[in-house]
Amino acid sequence: MERLVLRNANVLDGEHPAVGGRTVVIDGDHITAVGEEGVAGVEAGDRVIDLGGRTVMPGMATCHFHSTYRDLGATQAPYGSEFPPAYMALLSHQNLMTALSWGYTTVVGAGAGQDVEPGVKQAIESGLVPGPRFVPSGRELSTTAHGNDVVPWYWDMPASGAVRICDGADGFRVGVREQVKRGAEVIKLFVTGGHGVLAPKDRIELTRDELAAAIDAAHEKDVLIRGHLVNKRAIMMAIELGIDIVDHCDDMDDEVIAALVATGTFVVPSIYFPKVFAKIFPDNDAALAHMYDVLPKAEAAGVLLLLGDDYGATMFPHGSYGGELHTYVEDASIAPLAVLRWATVNGARLVGRSDELGTIAPGKLADLLVVDGDPSADIAVLADCPPVAVIKGGEVVAGALH
Numbered sequence: 544m545e546r547l548v549l550r551n552a553n554v555l556d557g558e559h560p561a562v563g564g565r566t567v568v569i570d571g572d573h574i575t576a577v578g579e580e581g582v583a584g585v586e587a588g589d590r591v592i593d594l595g596g597r598t599v600m601p602g603m604a605t606c607h608f609h610s611t612y613r614d615l616g617a618t619q620a621p622y623g624s625e626f627p628p629a630y631m632a633l634l635s636h637q638n639l640m641t642a643l644s645w646g647y648t649t650v651v652g653a654g655a656g657q658d659v660e661p662g663v664k665q666a667i668e669s670g671l672v673p674g675p676r677f678v679p680s681g682r683e684l685s686t687t688a689h690g691n692d693v694v695p696w697y698w699d700m701p702a703s704g705a706v707r708i709c710d711g712a713d714g715f716r717v718g719v720r721e722q723v724k725r726g727a728e729v730i731k732l733f734v735t736g737g738h739g740v741l742a743p744k745d746r747i748e749l750t751r752d753e754l755a756a757a758i759d760a761a762h763e764k765d766v767l768i769r770g771h772l773v774n775k776r777a778i779m780m781a782i783e784l785g786i787d788i789v790d791h792c793d794d795m796d797d798e799v800i801a802a803l804v805a806t807g808t809f810v811v812p813s814i815y816f817p818k819v820f821a822k823i824f825p826d827n828d829a830a831l832a833h834m835y836d837v838l839p840k841a842e843a844a845g846v847l848l849l850l851g852d853d854y855g856a857t858m859f860p861h862g863s864y865g866g867e868l869h870t871y872v873e874d875a876s877i878a879p880l881a882v883l884r885w886a887t888v889n890g891a892r893l894v895g896r897s898d899e900l901g902t903i904a905p906g907k908l909a910d911l912l913v914v915d916g917d918p919s920a921d922i923a924v925l926a927d928c929p930p931v932a933v934i935k936g937g938e939v940v941a942g943a944l945h
């Protein structure tokens with residue numbers, strides 16, 4: 544098989560500042576060499592591309608993704624019951640392809656309708672359809688009458704398409720195991736209200752015993768577990784009990800930051816959604832100002848921050864991912880290079896594949912982006928248009944290399 548040689552590249556390896564004039568050599572699905580011109584010689588049959596100073600960076604990971612959302616909230620349908628399962632599977636795949644075209648070669652689910660995500664992953668992995676590397680989620684678990692338990696009782700339906708009701712510690716163990724059996728590799732819990740959920744942010748919807756049982760059951764099955772966590776009391780409890788991902792983390796403060804660093808718990812701040820909706824929900828203004836203030840402290844302290852947000856909600860479509868990059872850099876004052884590290888190194892670490900993904904180095908999988916400009920100097924070149932080329936496992940899967 545011919546090697547792909549990308550020469551005259553500005554390389555952002557995921558961990559260090561950009562270095563110009565580099566050559567990246569790809570053999571099959573792996574990177575075999577990175578260095579100065581001539582690092583690996585040129586062999587007969589090599590496909591050599593002169594990038595003219597364009598940037599090569601690792602493929603990104605988006606780690607709070609609802610693949611079955613489209614115009615969520617625009618209809619009266621209960622959460623996750625907006626479409627039949629087959630339609631939802633096709634929608635899931637379409638949204639994953641949109642993410643891939645914007646440079647997200649890894650996608651981690653945060654809850655989806657009708658248990659369709661594991662089957663979509665299977666279709667990608669078996670070669671039936673193209674797509675990113677995908678960690679599928681399932682229905683979101685929480686207790687009877689929690690904020691997204693919105694099916695009227697007189698419909699005599701147990702739950703909606705994206706929610707599975709569990710009560711009691713044993714109920715949560717069964718719920719987690721059922722999602723694992725259906726193929727979920729990341730379990731999502733609704734732990735509190737707030738941040739887009741109609742219940743008040745200070746409400747905790749699970750008891751400590753229920754939360755502990757869910758986390759324990761997920762880890763026993765070697766899957767990730769994440770929680771919609773907004774108030775400090777719940778955030779601290781979930782960190783102490785060993786949750787893998789804190790979603791939103793609105794009440795982050797010095798004590799929360801210290802706990803996150805001590806335990807290595809991941810956080811998806813997902814503040815682009817409240818920013819877009821600040822005009823409609825005035826409460827969001829104060830919450831956003833707080834996050835803009837606290838996120839640089841979290842970054843400086845070494846919290847494992849990740850990209851991802853609630854795309855697919857009404858007026859917040861899939862494909863508008865670039866607004867998130869602008870928000871962290873321009874509103875929260877995070878250096879572009881740090882945001883790129885969240886998207887690459889941290890994402891790979893979350894999915895347990897740091898040895899294969901997240902940086903550009905010999906031996907790693909060739910999940911790479913070619914970008915027209917240097918996103919560590921100007922995030923807009925990555926945020927405002929799709930990469931020139933998206934390479935997954937050595938193959939160009941979106942855009943083109945000329």
Ligand SMILES: [Zn+2]
Nearest residue numbers: 607653852853
């Ligand atoms: Zn979400």
